[in-house]
Amino acid sequence: MDIGTLRNIASLAKLKVDDNEADKFVSDFNKMIEYVDVIKSLNTDSIQEDEIYFNHQNFTRPDTVDNNLNRDLLSKIAPEYENGFIVVPKVIET
Amino acid sequence: MKSIVNLKYKEVKDGLNSGEFTSEELTLAYIKRIEENDSKISAFLSFEKEFILGQAKESDKRRKENKPLSEFEGIPIGIKDNICIEGIKTTCASKILENFISPYNASAIEKLISKGFVLFPRLNMDEFAMGSSTENSAYQVTKNPFDTTRIPGGSSGGSAAAVAASFLPISLGSDTGGSIRQPASLCGVYGLKPTYGRVSRYGLVAYASSLDQIGPISNDLQGCSDVLSVLAGKDLRDSTSSSQAISKPEIQNVSLNGLKIGIMKDEGASWDGEIRSKFEETVAYLKSEGAIIKELDFDLLASSIPIYYIIATAECSSNLSRFDGIKFGSRVSNPKSKLEDLYIDSRSQGFGKEVKRRILLGTFSLSSGYYDAYYSKAQKARILIQKKYNEFFKDVDLVLQPTSPTTAFRIGEKTQDPIQMYKADILTTSVNLAGLPALSVPAGLDKNSLPIGLQITGPAFSEERIFSFANALLNNPKLEIKLPEGIS
Numbered sequence: 132m133d134i135g136t137l138r139n140i141a142s143l144a145k146l147k148v149d150d151n152e153a154d155k156f157v158s159d160f161n162k163m164i165e166y167v168d169v170i171k172s173l174n175t176d177s178i179q180e181d182e183i184y185f186n187h188q189n190f191t192r193p194d195t196v197d198n199n200l201n202r203d204l205l206s207k208i209a210p211e212y213e214n215g216f217i218v219v220p221k222v223i224e225t
Numbered sequence: 226m227k228s229i230v231n232l233k234y235k236e237v238k239d240g241l242n243s244g245e246f247t248s249e250e251l252t253l254a255y256i257k258r259i260e261e262n263d264s265k266i267s268a269f270l271s272f273e274k275e276f277i278l279g280q281a282k283e284s285d286k287r288r289k290e291n292k293p294l295s296e297f298e299g300i301p302i303g304i305k306d307n308i309c310i311e312g313i314k315t316t317c318a319s320k321i322l323e324n325f326i327s328p329y330n331a332s333a334i335e336k337l338i339s340k341g342f343v344l345f346p347r348l349n350m351d352e353f354a355m356g357s358s359t360e361n362s363a364y365q366v367t368k369n370p371f372d373t374t375r376i377p378g379g380s381s382g383g384s385a386a387a388v389a390a391s392f393l394p395i396s397l398g399s400d401t402g403g404s405i406r407q408p409a410s411l412c413g414v415y416g417l418k419p420t421y422g423r424v425s426r427y428g429l430v431a432y433a434s435s436l437d438q439i440g441p442i443s444n445d446l447q448g449c450s451d452v453l454s455v456l457a458g459k460d461l462r463d464s465t466s467s468s469q470a471i472s473k474p475e476i477q478n479v480s481l482n483g484l485k486i487g488i489m490k491d492e493g494a495s496w497d498g499e500i501r502s503k504f505e506e507t508v509a510y511l512k513s514e515g516a517i518i519k520e521l522d523f524d525l526l527a528s529s530i531p532i533y534y535i536i537a538t539a540e541c542s543s544n545l546s547r548f549d550g551i552k553f554g555s556r557v558s559n560p561k562s563k564l565e566d567l568y569i570d571s572r573s574q575g576f577g578k579e580v581k582r583r584i585l586l587g588t589f590s591l592s593s594g595y596y597d598a599y600y601s602k603a604q605k606a607r608i609l610i611q612k613k614y615n616e617f618f619k620d621v622d623l624v625l626q627p628t629s630p631t632t633a634f635r636i637g638e639k640t641q642d643p644i645q646m647y648k649a650d651i652l653t654t655s656v657n658l659a660g661l662p663a664l665s666v667p668a669g670l671d672k673n674s675l676p677i678g679l680q681i682t683g684p685a686f687s688e689e690r691i692f693s694f695a696n697a698l699l700n701n702p703k704l705e706i707k708l709p710e711g712i713s
Contacts, residue, residue: 137585140585140588140589140592141585143588143592144542144572144584144585144588145546145549145565145568145569145572146569146572146573146576146581146584146585147569147570147573148581152578156582156585159582159643160582160585160586160589162643162644163534163582163586163643163644164586164589166530166531166534166644166647167531167534167535167586167590167599167603168531169527169528169531170528170531170532170535170599170602170603170606171598171602173525173528173602173606173609175602175605175606175608175609178605178608178609182605182608189464190464192461200328200329201328204328204329205328207326207328208325208326208328208552208553209552209553210550210551210553210554210555210556211556217551217552219551219564219567220558220562220563220564220566220567221563221564222564
């Protein structure tokens with residue numbers, strides 16, 4: 132893993148890696164990958180891709196109208212809110 | 226009232242029900258102890274005194290009016306800062322949720338409220354529950370009450386330290402790879418990670434959804450058993466929650482004679498010497514009481530942390546994508562910010578270093594070209610671990626191990642090397658990967674007067690068996706730990 136790959140992964144994750152911490156991140160990241168690489172040596176041939184590992188039954192709930200979270204309360208947790216809408220930067224360029 | 230420092234959870238419960246003290250008197254005594262001592266421990270991120278006292282007064286009012294009461298009426302319980310309480314800040318010890326006031330209650334919280342518990346919110350933790358020392362909190366480092374130069378463990382470090390410091394008889398934590406059991410062990414208290422699906426995760430801020438479970442940390446066994454019985458059950462808002470009932474909510478008295486206990490072969494070499502001796506002593510005690518000890522060959526143990534980190538970080542990278550500065554959480558923008566800049570700046574400034582590291586590792590293992598070698602491979606290896614435990618439980622009733630390979634380490638000792646920090650969870654992560662229940666119980670002190678803990682793991686939904694065994698094990702007086710009275 133080099134700095135270029137790290138920056139690519141960071142852009143997928145919507146994160147910025149500052150220049151002053153980039154080297155440390157690359158070094159830690161390589162150590163982590165080296166550490167988790169041990170799983171490559173495990174023999175998993177006996178396991179099927181779709182094998183289900185928990186015996187939980189799937190279930191559905193009745194499709195009925197229930198109480199929803201209160202709009203006023205939700206408006207209070209939004210970083211910017213105006214006239215019933217969450218404010219975001221302009222998405223469509225004109 | 227006996228000094229609260231000496232009150233076990235069971236005595237708190239009995240004292241309230243017999244009228245020896247009111248919930249308000251009890252709550253005020255805990256508040257006093259917290260106000261006098263938390264500057265040395267930093268267990269609470271903020272202290273919601275009015276909210277806490279209001280609940281205690283309401284509880285006393287219900288009791289006075291002879292309303293139908295639960296047996297848990299008025300019991301104080303601490304809450305980790307990743308479990309949502311309506312109207313109270315829930316930050317997960319992260320800057321990105323600095324101003325987040327939860328608009329709803331977690332299912333676990335609703336259940337506690339319905340039974341009359343008095344909630345003490347905002348116990349410190351590693352940011353988004355990612356860490357083993359509580360040093361990853363964006364706000365403060367919690368200290369171990371047995372030695373304040375040392376970490377309390379993590380990620381539920383605030384929950385465990387609060388109980389060990391006698392700030393509370395019991396608290397809630399969450400456990401994804403050991404985050405209830407390891408701090409409970411390092412702080413000399415009891416901590417239960419329930420079977421996956423036992424407790425609803427609705428309202429627990431998600432880290433790794435296929436591993437996360439809410440559970441109790443208490444100063445006695447009864448507290449873990451009681452609170453599990455309150456929290457357990459099906460919840461329509463969490464499709465992975467199970468309807469499997471707890472058949473015997475009371476802890477049963479069992480004999481150790483004839484019980485089959487598994488221990489891991491060849492594992493002791495990596496544990497601290499004193500932990501190994503304590504473990505061997507306990508095994509000898511079990512044998513002397515007639516238990517049958519069987520050695521188990523768990524060759525996958527060393528791989529369990531790598532498997533865990535691939536799966537947990539993949540899930541975290543997906544779960545934490547919701548923190549984008551749009552609908553809630555902190556937003557970093559300027560008039561020239563485009564949408565993409567807003568996402569990147571809000572996340573980059575809002576998340577701490579370890580959270581970013583894990584999001585990046587998870588994004589990497591899920592990305593094109595690496596998915597099969599890492600994520601898919603880890604999912605298959607996880608099934609190997611589950612099958613291995615299934616095999617074990619054909620031969621033994623329970624598995625006994627230490628909870629942590631070391632006692633509490635010093636603050637700052639492992640922060641520069643993430644891998645060393647991850648290895649602190651060597652004995653706990655496989656239990657989450659297999660979805661099993663496990664309890665950490667105190668098992669004496671080492672020569673530095675630091676607590677040692679033992680982990681009891683059972684088959685899925687066998688919490689009652691674990692409690693009964695722990696209860697029998699506690700007849701061995703050598704395991705008892707006295708919590709610190711003064712904190713310096």
